[in-house]
Amino acid sequence: MQSQVRSSEIELKDRLKQIASKKWENLSDRQKSFAKKTWGILTYKWRWQIAMNIPYLAIFLLDRTIPAVHKFDMALLAKITSNLPIPAFLSSWIG
Helix, strand or coil: CHHHHHHHHHHHHHHHHHHHHHHHHHCCHHHHHHHHHHHHHHHHHHHHHHHHHHHHHHHHHHHHHCHHHHCCCHHHHHHHHHHCCCCHHHHHHHC
């Protein structure tokens, strides 16, 4: 049963590739050039977005593997907030 499902998935992928290649071949040179430039801009932005998110990925991975990363020192927070020039009514909202 799984082989039938697997073969139908492969057939579907092949048909989609054929349809896409036919559509690509039907485009004019100007349309192909525009599509390549658009794709280049999109992939550049995706690469840039991935590069910007690498530090967050590292923190996420460290958080999962090193429990000490997730610990938070409340005394340090209290010391920092005590030195800030925040009015009393605002600091009461903070906690």
